[in-house]
Amino acid sequence: xxxxxxxxxxxxxxxxxxxxxxxxxxxxxxxxxxxxxxxxxxxxxxxxxxxxxxxxxxxxxxxxxxxxxxxxxxxxxxxxxxxxxxxxxxxxxxxxxxxxxxxxxxxxxxxxxxxxxxxxxxxxxxxxxxxxxxxxxxxxxxxxxxxxxxxxxxxxxxxxxxxxxxxxxxxxxxxxxxxxxxxxxxxxxxxxxxxxxxxxxxx
Numbered sequence: 001x002x003x004x005x006x007x008x009x010x011x012x013x014x015x016x017x018x019x020x021x022x023x024x025x026x027x028x029x030x031x032x033x034x035x036x037x038x039x040x041x042x043x044x045x046x047x048x049x050x051x052x053x054x055x056x057x058x059x060x061x062x063x064x065x066x067x068x069x070x071x072x073x074x075x076x077x078x079x080x081x082x083x084x085x086x087x088x089x090x091x092x093x094x095x096x097x098x099x100x101x102x103x104x105x106x107x108x109x110x111x112x113x114x115x116x117x118x119x120x121x122x123x124x125x126x127x128x129x130x131x132x133x134x135x136x137x138x139x140x141x142x143x144x145x146x147x148x149x150x151x152x153x154x155x156x157x158x159x160x161x162x163x164x165x166x167x168x169x170x171x172x173x174x175x176x177x178x179x180x181x182x183x184x185x186x187x188x189x190x191x192x193x194x195x196x197x198x199x200x201x202x203x
Contacts (some may be wrong), residue, residue: 006064010044017043019074021050022107024136024179028198030054030156032132040123041091041109045071047085056103058088061094091119100128103192106135110155117165124171129203133171135162138177139195148183148192162197171199 010016025047035057039048044067052075053059057156060071068086075084085097091106092115104123109116124133138149140156149156157165159176166173175198183192 003063003065006043006062007066010064010066010070011108015044015070015074016124017022017042017046019044019046019049022136024194025050025105025107026178028134028175028196029105029132031104032103032134034131036098036101037103037105038096038101038123038126040094040104040106040119042071042105042107043067045074047105047107049075049078049080051103051105052083053078055083057083057098058085059096059098059101060083060084061089061091061096062086063088063090086201091115092122092132094122096126099126099127100131102128102131104131108137108149110138110149112154113157113161113165116157119152120162120165120171124169124199124201127201129170129201131201132174133197133199133201134199135195135199137195139177139193141193141195145191146181146183147190148181148194157195159195162195166199170202172202174198176199 037056038097039060048060075081140158142148181192181194
């Protein structure tokens with residue numbers, strides 16, 4: 001996890017991952033209720049701004065200050081800057097400004113499985129009992145049936161690795177499954193396998 005690499009990647013006027021919120025975040029989070037949210041490793045803030053526009057008070061936690069600066073400018077453009085905050089910190093040892101929150105989102109944090117477990121458990125520890133954690137990743141199943149994400153199995157979770165990661169945690173799995181998606185390649189749109197997780201913090 002190299003913040004310098006990501007600072008350089010985000011150092012462009014264009015938004016690397018667009019300003020369009022992830023469709024699975026919309027599908028799973030649009031019906032959830034609450035006031036406060038953490039968008040962990042939220043990058044340029046496309047999902048943070050989406051949640052803020054729906055009334056959430058959102059803290060985007062990312063270790064790229066360049067990405068966070070773009071996020072806050074985006075929030076200003078959408079007139080939701082008062083609902084948006086940020087912390088420049090690693091997903092592994094962050095300390096949020098507001099805790100506990102009602103919702104935690106972790107979207108496309110493709111890191112090794114040990115660190116991913118640590119990030120998920122840390123995020124869950126900052127969510128209220130009864131609150132929700134939503135995750136979305138390029139699935140390991142893409143190695144044999146799709147085109148999404150890195151080609152390194154160690155940074156591609158699947159149903160079994162996430163299930164194992166949550167064993168003994170304070171999270172109750174509501175949805176954990178692969179979903180069909182698409183990814184833009186040089187040869188056009190290709191099928192992609194997306195792993196989604198919706199979990200609830202136990203009361």
